[in-house]
Amino acid sequence: MEYLIEQILMYLLVAFLLGAVVGWLISSQGSKKRIAELESKLAGKKTGTAIESIEGIGAGFGKRLRADGIDTTEKLLALCATDDGVAQVCKCVDLDEGTVRNWGTMADLMRIKGLGGQWAELMWRAGVKNVQDLAAQEVEPLRARFREVNEAEHRVAELPGESRVTKFIEQAKTLDPLL
Numbered sequence: 001m002e003y004l005i006e007q008i009l010m011y012l013l014v015a016f017l018l019g020a021v022v023g024w025l026i027s028s029q030g031s032k033k034r035i036a037e038l039e040s041k042l043a044g045k046k047t048g049t050a051i052e053s054i055e056g057i058g059a060g061f062g063k064r065l066r067a068d069g070i071d072t073t074e075k076l077l078a079l080c081a082t083d084d085g086v087a088q089v090c091k092c093v094d095l096d097e098g099t100v101r102n103w104g105t106m107a108d109l110m111r112i113k114g115l116g117g118q119w120a121e122l123m124w125r126a127g128v129k130n131v132q133d134l135a136a137q138e139v140e141p142l143r144a145r146f147r148e149v150n151e152a153e154h155r156v157a158e159l160p161g162e163s164r165v166t167k168f169i170e171q172a173k174t175l176d177p178l179l
Contacts, residue, residue: 048071048072048073048074048075049072049073049074049110050062050071050072050073051065051066051070051071051072051073051075051076053073053110053116053117054073054076054103054106054107054110054117054120055106055117055118055120055121056099056102056103056106056121057103061093061095064092064093064094065089065092065093067092068088068089068092070089070092073106073107073110074107076089076103076104076107077104077107077108077111077178077179078178079104080100080101080103080104080105080107080108080179081104081178081179086100086101086104089103102124104179105120105124105128105129105130105179106120106121106124107120108130108131108178108179109123109124109128109130109131109134111131111175111178112131112134112168112171112172112175113171114164114167114168115168118155118156119156119160121155122146122149122150122155122156122159123146125149125153125155126142126145126146126148126149127145128142129179130177130178130179131172131175131177131178131179132172132177134168134169134172135169135172135173135175137169139162139165139166139169140162142165142169143159143160143162143165146159146160146165147159
């Protein structure tokens with residue numbers, strides 16, 4: 001009888017271990033399948049920076065622009081590179097050419113890694129009109145203009161430091177002009 005109990009316990013242990021291994025294999029296959037599904041969904045997603053990340057384009061203008069197929073800063077920039085494109089955007093949002101060109105300037109500056117909407121607006125307000133213009137700047141005079149603009153208009157909570165502005169200028173030198 002004791003032998004029979006040992007045999008039953010041994011079979012139960014083997015069955016448990018076999019079940020655990022099979023369960024793990026099935027689970028890992030399901031995880032791989034789920035990961036593959038997520039990757040395929042993400043591959044179909046639109047890429048680019050959301051149009052609303054530009055200062056001054058909120059939900060209202062964003063909705064109008066999206067309805068016209070302009071859903072990223074990259075698409076806006078491409079349109080702002082031509083007079084016909086600027087006219088198309090002006091018609092879409094029912095705004096003046098100057099405002100749309102300012103948005104284009106900020107979209108151009110946002111091509112620089114780490115330079116978001118608020119800093120792009122600060123640069124524009126400090127007189128930087130495009131990436132080529134930024135590439136020609138000196139760090140300290142540009143930072144001084146940032147301070148002046150920010151003291152007068154309170155645009156950003158924190159100004160970019162010297163090393164960051166230096167990186168922005170250096171990266172601007174490597175980008176092709178679009179505006």
